[in-house]
Amino acid sequence: MRSLTRLDDWTADEVEEVFALADAYRTGQGPTTDGSAVMFFPATSLRTRVTFERGAATMGLQPIVFPDTTLDKPEALSDVAGYLASWADVLVVRHHDLTVVEGLAGAGALPVVNAMTDENHPCEVLSDLYALRREQRDLGTLRFRFVGADGNIARAWQEAARVLQLDLVQCCPADLATPGATWTDDLATAIRTADVVITDGPGRHAEALEPFRVTADLLDTAPAGVRFAPCPPFVRGREVSADAVAHPAFVGHGFKRSLLPVQQAVLAHCIGLA
Numbered sequence: 312m313r314s315l316t317r318l319d320d321w322t323a324d325e326v327e328e329v330f331a332l333a334d335a336y337r338t339g340q341g342p343t344t345d346g347s348a349v350m351f352f353p354a355t356s357l358r359t360r361v362t363f364e365r366g367a368a369t370m371g372l373q374p375i376v377f378p379d380t381t382l383d384k385p386e387a388l389s390d391v392a393g394y395l396a397s398w399a400d401v402l403v404v405r406h407h408d409l410t411v412v413e414g415l416a417g418a419g420a421l422p423v424v425n426a427m428t429d430e431n432h433p434c435e436v437l438s439d440l441y442a443l444r445r446e447q448r449d450l451g452t453l454r455f456r457f458v459g460a461d462g463n464i465a466r467a468w469q470e471a472a473r474v475l476q477l478d479l480v481q482c483c484p485a486d487l488a489t490p491g492a493t494w495t496d497d498l499a500t501a502i503r504t505a506d507v508v509i510t511d512g513p514g515r516h517a518e519a520l521e522p523f524r525v526t527a528d529l530l531d532t533a534p535a536g537v538r539f540a541p542c543p544p545f546v547r548g549r550e551v552s553a554d555a556v557a558h559p560a561f562v563g564h565g566f567k568r569s570l571l572p573v574q575q576a577v578l579a580h581c582i583g584l585a
Contacts, residue, residue, distance in 0.1 A: 312581070314423040318433045326437070328585060332579050336370070339577060341576070347374075347375055348375070348400060350426070351376075351382055353378065356373070359427060362570040365424060365571060366575040372401070388411065388417075393420045395420070400421065401578055402415055404422045404423060407428060409431065412428055423443060424581055430463055431463050432526070435570075436471045438573040442567075443538065446538075453506040454504055454505055455479040458482045459509075459520065460513065462514060464534050484519050498522070498523050499529065503532050505534070506534060509540050512550055524550060529573050533560065540566060541561075
């Protein structure tokens, strides 16, 4: 039994095992089972929820979905996990508070998968890395440039960089950088050395991050073959320009197809189907 709350808790070998399982699920050859996955999602969840529900169902796990607020009542999380372990094989939890996810996992009753918190978003990052690797790219040789402030996407990429030894540089004003990150406020120079450009929404820092909007002109200065992967939901004219989304570097909506096999692979790894 294994949980995924932070990528920092995993090893590079475990990530490789998940990628191998994702290869199998992508071709319809992933392992199946007979059980259920209890999931907690807010009403606003879209891509992550669709792919977790669909993925669980097609691998034999009946998805049973609750609002994330179900976890906010005054009941010990160890009791919640202990009771659900009688009927479920895994918990998939999207909740603003990472300590809720960790509390459920810490009970040791059944595996728990973090489907996003305010602190991190490990499955999103694993999916992007898997999609890049499917392009026959060696992740260890790529130069990743994350454009945006400290937040759950920035921190998830930092977790991945630590586990996989990625070349990751954050581009933003100094006071918005993630603690411990390699950082620059020189966006133009950063893009000129980028193999992969990632963005996140600015949140409450829209004004401070306006000079860090990724545009087509900036992408034109990047090395040949650069991949532009804004984290959805993105807004044209906010963190990205409309012409950047129309640029050949933009990976397109199909890039996120990897969410389905990767999240199936995470479920399989955590419940021991590998």
